[in-house]
Amino acid sequence: MSTIRSAIDDTLHAALMQKLGSDRLRLGNDIPESHAADAAGMAPCPPGLLILPRDTQEVSQALAICHAHGARIVVQGGMTGLTGGAHPQAGEVALSLERLAGIEEIDTLAGTLTARAGTKLQEIQEAAQAKGFFCGIDLGARGSCTIGGNIATNAGGNQVLRYGMARRNVLGLEAVLADGTVVTSLNKMLKNNAGYDWTQLFIGSEGTLGIVTRVVLGLHPAPRGVRSALLAFSRFEDVLTVLRRFDAALPGRMIVFEAMWREYLDTATGPGGLVPPFGTMPEIAILIEAAMGESMGEESGADPFTDTLAGFLEEGLIDDALVAQSEADRARFWSYREAVYEFRRIIDAGTNFDVSIPIARLDEAVARLRAGARAFGEETRLLVFGHVADSNIHISVSHPDHDAPMSEAIQAMVYDIVAALSGSVSAEHGIGMLKRGYLHKSRSDAEIALMRRIKQALDPHNMLNPGRVLAG
Amino acid sequence: MSTIRSAIDDTLHAALMQKLGSDRLRLGNDIPESHAADAAGMAPCPPGLLILPRDTQEVSQALAICHAHGARIVVQGGMTGLTGGAHPQAGEVALSLERLAGIEEIDTLAGTLTARAGTKLQEIQEAAQAKGFFCGIDLGARGSCTIGGNIATNAGGNQVLRYGMARRNVLGLEAVLADGTVVTSLNKMLKNNAGYDWTQLFIGSEGTLGIVTRVVLGLHPAPRGVRSALLAFSRFEDVLTVLRRFDAALPGRMIVFEAMWREYLDTATGPGGLVPPFGTMPEIAILIEAAMGESMGEESGADPFTDTLAGFLEEGLIDDALVAQSEADRARFWSYREAVYEFRRIIDAGTNFDVSIPIARLDEAVARLRAGARAFGEETRLLVFGHVADSNIHISVSHPDHDAPMSEAIQAMVYDIVAALSGSVSAEHGIGMLKRGYLHKSRSDAEIALMRRIKQALDPHNMLNPGRVLAG
Known part of the structure; x- marks a missing residue:
């Protein structure tokens, strides 16, 4: 702790103290542990100084002083990020927005x-x-x-x-x-x-x-008349057809379209302990939700949500469909999708991914991921699930002997597939520190140079969240 | 013409000629008139040189050469802009994307x-x-x-x-x-x-x-089952209620919500010659369109579009409603909204505006505009119409003695109202050259300084569309 404390310039601390007062500052051991790590799983690194501004003016004053003193700032919010964006690095001053709330x-x-x-x-x-x-x-x-x-x-x-x-x-x-x-x-x-x-x-x-x-x-x-269904598919191409045709038949209604591939369902219903949703485990299950509006249709006896799905079933696009008749049904459908939050307790340690793949190539991506995972041995467990309609899938590759070198190799395998299929190494979690080394897999040199030019224009001293997004 | 021609550096022309060849370049009188003015109504200013690249690489080559020669470029597309963004200024080289098409x-x-x-x-x-x-x-x-x-x-x-x-x-x-x-x-x-x-x-x-x-x-x-109606209102607050409640009852369906205030309707049906849509001319008419999806509802006899509007009528929110029963009806409804494109031939010359006003203050804006227009004399004609749901209204103030000084005064009147109500001096037409002087009415000094910093970072020599958006 003392080495980190010493990195905070005393004159910086004095200047902040004079402008903001002691209530807005925390030093060393007075800084709550929660500021030492975000949710990315990196080793905690307590900041030497924490600034807690209460309004915009105090943020402005704090940054002006830090700027004049050449300090480096890590910006913190709810600390839930998964790529290390808010995770302190040695020598950084933490600035938390937790009091600038309401x-x-x-x-x-x-x-x-x-x-x-x-x-x-x-x-x-x-x-x-x-x-x-x-x-x-x-x-x-x-x-x-x-x-x-x-x-x-x-x-x-x-x-x-x-x-x-x-x-x-x-x-x-x-x-x-x-x-x-x-x-x-x-x-x-x-x-x-x-x-x-x-x-x-x-x-x-x-x-x-x-x-x-x-x-x-x-x-x-507020969406009204939200309906839920769990759909069973044998072929991914049928998933895309249903996605497109549902939206064409009932435009603007769809809210959720979450996919779970076979291995994911096996895990949720095997070690996860959930009751299998269908008699036969499907290749892909889709949780679909749509806001059907006020119940004018129901008064007249029509049920366009069920009718549309029934049409797909008749055509053979869907193998099976469960339509929720109650909030309990709906909660049960969501339990499969949310089971993933429990997986870390029940399966081997693994490496997790948030990537985008052009939707037309998602099927190919899953096939390549299966082959890639198999290369790490029979005991490897691959999970693929995610939002699909917006190109985003989450991937988890776990193994009994999972360690840092294996994690590196797994990352190389997955990001190579993403790059080969013109995907993105970050769909929704950002780059932070953890994905910085893989940015070039999704971005050209010209794009990264342009990002650097923008960073240079707005933060020429590389003071704000240094080393996040761009190495530096 | 010769003075403008002379502004083109011969070495620039030679360098472009060598790289791109004569097919991609036009000089002086060989440049079609269409490149001398966009749709903003400013005096034509023929560029001395026109570059017509066919692909991205040729755009890149042209810009690299222009950059090395310190040329200034005006970028041209379909020349339909209303604020002078693509309108050449003396000494500028025009670069048109018209051949980079397909x-x-x-x-x-x-x-x-x-x-x-x-x-x-x-x-x-x-x-x-x-x-x-x-x-x-x-x-x-x-x-x-x-x-x-x-x-x-x-x-x-x-x-x-x-x-x-x-x-x-x-x-x-x-x-x-x-x-x-x-x-x-x-x-x-x-x-x-x-x-x-x-x-x-x-x-x-x-x-x-x-x-x-x-x-x-x-x-x-593709939106299916598009339905149209023309609604008559006495009070603007009812317009906002209907807008909000229609969207709540039938979420995601609404596509169009176009407002026309009384003076506009008087002009369309008076000098414009259209048949008045309602027995009594309303304070505000709204053209509403919604995509109701495939006709499952109709099979069951339900008509949620008409039913929803009928509900508003019963509640007294709407004074009258016409629901289109045919494409001919729909075309007739649109003829009121599109009549504005003919107004310049049938009413006095005027000054036109594209602004945004926070929707909660639109009614106040119209009242202030009416008072402001009256100050220019009895013969002043004020028209207010536009998209409303997205905060955007168009305004036209015309007068038999309309001239440049009056136009300046009208602009000052309108933009002062926009600024007082925290609106935007440009909703959808951009700033270009014509609104540059009014940018500060909608943007703070800090915002404009940030825009300049961005411009400086990406185009340090002020080479691309100089003087557009930011005074230059």
Whole structure:
């Protein structure tokens, strides 16, 4: 601890103390452990100094002082990131947005919600719901992650095919640049072409270009009449046909389309202990949900959701279909998809991936992944599951003898397949530190040079989240 | 002509000639008149030299040579812009994308279309339709405008509330930077968080940061069962209630929600010669369209579109409603909205606006505009109409004695109202040259300084579309 403490320049600490006061600063052993590691699984690295600003002006003051002192900052939100973006490196000062929290306004006419960056996603979802609206951003970490982090990482989740990534839900933003300059555009309007939309730069740049302090989200009407079904498929091409045709028949209704391949289902129902959903284990199971609107159709006896699925069944596109008749059914369908959060307790250690593959090549990707995993030996367990409709799959490769060199080899195997199929090494988790070495698998030298040019323009001293996204 | 010709450095011309050959270059009087002015209505200014590249590599070669010679480039597409973005200034070399045209691929599995920047929007719409898809971008100039221009200006149009601005329809992009560097990310995936999404920078930057050469659009399923109605309102607050409640009752169905205020309707049915749609002229008429999907509802006798509107009528939210029973009805409804394209022939000359106002303050904006217009005298004609649901209205203020000083005064009046209500001086037409002086009405000094920093990083010699967006 003492070596890290010593890296904090005393004059920096004194300057911050004078401007912000002791309530906004924590030193050494007074810094809670939660600030020493995010969810990426790296060895904890306690920061020597933690700054806890309460408003935008304090963020600005803190950055201006850090800038003048040549400090390096790691920006922290809910610490739920999986690629090490908020994980401190030795010598970095941590700046947490946890106190810059709270919803400032819900404008029910404009359908917008304005919140401070440190507000928990779940608090935003519930506040929107209380006013009859719906927040388009949702992910498993909703109870811990913050809206600032969601925007900094352009978070995805289960509803992207209906509501888009975090980017699509952002109407306005406020950010503080490395030198402390505050830039504010708390725009509530869908159309605004007055000059460059600079807010786009900060979405998904993982805190490396500026610190998001406030955000205006566009809200959606609450989905009504949500229906769920679990579908069994033998062939992936039929999955794509059903995806396309469901959306054509009932445009705008689909919210969820989650795929689980055979090995995943075997794990969930074998060691996972869940009851197999179908008499025969399918090659692929799809959890589909759609918002069918108010129940005018039902009054007239029509059930377009079931009718559409029944049509696919008759055509032989689907082998079997279970339509939820109750919330209990729905919860049971979700239990298969959510079983993955328990897998780390029941199966061997492994290496996990969040990648995108062009949807037309997903079947090929799974075949290659199976061959690639087999090369690590018979006991290798491959899991493939994910959002599919938005090209995103998650992959897990585990093994009884899993260790760091094997993890390296597994990563090389998977990212080579991703690159060969023109996929992306990060679908929704970002690059952070852990994927930095693989960025070139998805991006050309010209693209990476352009990213560096943007970083250089906005943060010339490489002060904000250094070494995240770009090596440096 | 000779003075402009002389501004073209002979060594520049020689260098371009050597690399690209005479087929790709036009000089002086050989340059078609269409390259001397865009649709902003400014005095034509023929460029001295026109470059007509056929592929990305030729764009790159042309820019590298221009860069080395310190030339200034005006980028041209379909020349339909309304703010002077593509309108040449003296001494500029014109570079037109018109030959860099054609659709490269439609991927029916991914639901994407890859096109060269000079492809006409209508050609893209028709190609998508031929494969059973739908292009989310649509605007009146579809037959002339190009997809590159649509993206460079982040074009809006009539379907933004359903499909978003051009930005939301773009999955991948290729652009050439000022120095000729080609940056390519022809991504087809909805989720891709591998590093900064640099493509966002070029969307809506009006050719000032780089030249878009190719684009991947995400396509939508073709809307089915499109229904149209014309609604009569006495109070704007009821318009907002109906907008919100229709979307809540039938989520994801609404495609069009176009408003026309009383003065507009008076003009369309008076000098415009159209038959008044309702027995009493309403304060506001709304043209609403929704894609109701395949006709499963109708088989069962249900008609949720009409039923929902009937409910609003019973509640007294709507004064009157006409539901289209045929394509002829639908065309008649659109004739009111499209009458505006004829107004310039039948009413006094005027000054036209494309602005956004937060939707909650639109009613107040119209009241202020009416008072502001009256101050110019009794014969002033004010028209207000537009997309509303996305905050965008168009305004026209005309007068028998309309001249340049009056136009200046009218602009000051309108933009002051826009600024006072936290609106945007450009909703969908961009800034170009004509709105440059009003950018500060919608953007803070810090925002404009950030835009300049971005421009400086990507185009340090101010070579691309100089003086557009930012005074230069």
